[in-house]
Amino acid sequence: MESIGSSSERVFSQSVEDYLKAIYKLQTEDGTVSTTVLAKKMGMTPAAVTKMMKHLSAVKLIDYTRYYGVRLTAAGERVALEIIRHHRLLELYLCQALGYGWDEVDAEAEKLEHHISEEFEDRIDRMLDFPSTDPHGDPIPTRDGTVTPHKGIPLADAEAGEIVEICRVRDSDPEVLRYLSRLGMKLEAVIEVTEKQPFNGPITFKIGDAAHSIGRELASHVFVVNRATEAA
């Protein structure tokens, strides 16, 4: 009798995993993913991307039509979500168990996500009591690849007068995250939108007593839920 659950010990290269993750992230926003966009995201030349696309296509992780971009197959998506799950679990673990700041976790998780075992994944998952979001409010995919999309809207789209709660920050730049922290913008912080300048101008708001304003671009990376709406 053979051992049954002898799980999946490192089947894909780090490079392959990184490509799949990048494709996943791009396609959830843009549908299908072009070579150039992917190349930009990966910090590589388009030529390198094309070559990898052929490989991923050959091993059935993506559907690839020459000149027309790429989508993950079900198999490819499984792999991508597994890596993203590793990443987000690690981020949360680093915060909770080791006292990392939310600005530091991305870089560390980026490296470790490819190298932890299923055992490790399960243990930190249990230790964190099966969490559903990471320190930036991103959903942690479940073991079987389900990911519940978050409910918030970009702060940039909130109206003046609204009172909202921060539920997600879609940015991993440590500088940006530290800046936001300094303004008191952490997860679950409640803020009141006081003003929106026209022509894509800055958004002004209050957190507690303090008033701040940030640019529209940055505000589009901060996701919020309306406290009234949320209750409904």
Added chain:
Amino acid sequence: MESIGSSSERVFSQSVEDYLKAIYKLQTEDGTVSTTVLAKKMGMTPAAVTKMMKHLSAVKLIDYTRYYGVRLTAAGERVALEIIRHHRLLELYLCQALGYGWDEVDAEAEKLEHHISEEFEDRIDRMLDFPSTDPHGDPIPTRDGTVTPHKGIPLADAEAGEIVEICRVRDSDPEVLRYLSRLGMKLEAVIEVTEKQPFNGPITFKIGDAAHSIGRELASHVFVVNRATEAA
């Protein structure tokens, strides 16, 4: 003004690190390390080893004399010890913080040791209260590369009648470690050597009430200190 302590972000490949670690371990036992022995340890062909030796020599991590084997330079030893430090800190962390068994930690640490940051290293070191030995009793090198050799002798060399305490088990095979656990042979277990069969025969001993015997070979991987001697 440039940032000063922007520490050493991944300078060597995993492969290089693995070679250096292997050389370190072999040379502390055998002095100088031959191509064939290293090849065996690394699970590679001698030809691959020769090639890598040339490279490591070129970048001054080893002293290499064609046909005569290899020794680490001071720089090479620093790198090796850094990796070993990572490995052993990780092993202990996995046991203490995540509940791993001592038979499971080696494999996991083997993968992670190459990918953790100095930050991570420092944090788990602190969390473990700056430990000096790992779950198998191996010394953890300090940050500056000092390693205090352990004091024990092989159980195989203990005399009948001696009462000794287990201080180190030099074996990472999970099967072996589980077997030893089943016999009650953990670190700090006290055992009484009752008999040594001649012609390299088995060693018989008592742990608590239970009596066991193990082969001389295995007994040479278990290190012990004499309780009387230790006090002195």
Added chain:
DNA sequence: GCGGTTATTTAACTTAGGTTAAATTTCAAT
């Protein structure tokens, strides 16, 4: 000090994952 076994190195080749530069395809705009 000769000769054969063994250890070691060299040579030629492989694969994965990159690069640059040239060729090709797509697409939008006339």
Added chain:
DNA sequence: ATTGAAATTTAACCTAAGTTAAATAACCGC
């Protein structure tokens, strides 16, 4: 329908790290 810019792919090349097979050096016994 054509054309030219932008996107994409192809071709030729590079490096790191491995392989096998052949050549060479070291060492041990006589």
